[in-house]
Amino acid sequence: MTSTQSIPTPGASVPGAGSPAPAGESPRGGGRPRRAGASGRRTSRRAADRGASRGFRWLATGAGALILVVLAAVAVFLVIKAWPALSTPAGQLADEVSLLGGSTLLEFVGPLVFGTVLAAALSLLLAMPVALGIALFTSHYAPRRLANVLGYVVDLLAAIPSVVYGLWGSLVLAPAIQPLWAWLGTAFGWFPLFSGQVSPTGRVLATVSMVLAVMILPIITAVTREVFLQTPRLHEEAALALGATRWEMIRTAVLPFARSGIVSAAMLGLGRALGETMAVLMILSPGMLYSFKLLVAGQQQTIAANIAGQFPEANPMGVSTLIATGLALFLITLLVNMAARAIVARRKEFSGAN
Secondary structure, eight states, X not given: OOOOOOOOOTTOOOTTSOSOOOTTBOSSTTOOBOOXXXXXXXXXXXXXXXXXXXXXXXXXXXHHHHHHHHHHHHHHHHHHHHHHHHHSOXXXXXXXXHTTTOSSHHHHHHHHHHHHHHHHHHHHHHHHHHHHHHHHIIIIISOHHHHHHHHHHHHXXXXXXXXXXXXXXXXXXXXXXXXXXXXXXXXXXTSGGGOSOOOSSOOSHHHHHHXXXXXXXXXXXXXXXXHHHTSOHHHHHHHHHTTOOHHHHIIIIIHHHTHHHHHHHHHHHHHHHHHOOHHHHHHOOOOOOOOOOTTSTTSOOOHHHHHHHHGGGOOHHHHHHHHHHHHHHHHHHHHHHHHHHHHHHHHHHHHHXX
């Protein structure tokens, strides 16, 4: 006769299984208490992290929107303050503008825009080769200690006020470089840039361009140096492994990688050169002509320097006219930055396609 085993009913205690685990203890051995609030703390921590991420996102969004608001506020301010000069007929504005150097608003603003762009372009032309050379030397040629020292010296130039640059340019550089301008005028007077009666003081647009080149040199050098250092190490080693010299490695691996950064650095320097005021005002003899003669005094003037020089003695309509020239400078800077962004974006798309 076969014996039947009793099947334990649900909830009944199984022999040898021990008594049910008390509340707060693990059902398995060890008697280690369970932390009942751990999951709750993890949940609250996740909620706090989500709240912090949401707050940082809104903070970053607000900071980006604030930049646009400030830019729009500057544009609105310039348009409102310049509107009396922009809306006044040329005949009625002639007397007001003639005190500032022109007969109509266009004749007043045009030469200033020309002088501003010419001085900034020349300074960028002078500064870019030197800045690229310093950046390449400190990033790929110089020993570490020498590179650090040169980096500190170049960065220190950015901390010098523009008034100091103006004093140096007018009192030191202009008299020292005047013999060079005189020689250029004598030897290359047939060239339009060096034609005309050379100024005996040296306070001409060519001297201003050299001072502006020194002023924009630190920012261009710093940006390009950091871009050069970001070149992937594998690209450089691959070029060297294929037998390239150091210059060939720089030409084939470093410069193509840093092309967009170089353009950005150049536009940053150009933006500062366009808006420089005191250094230009203290060196350049004012003029209101469309002239490429770099060695003749009284030919050109920049917008920012003209505003600083004319503003204290200007009447209300004259102030509006000066602000109209500031609006022109604002538009020029905006167009330069937009062009730089377009060039950088196109370079990135071209690099990605390749």
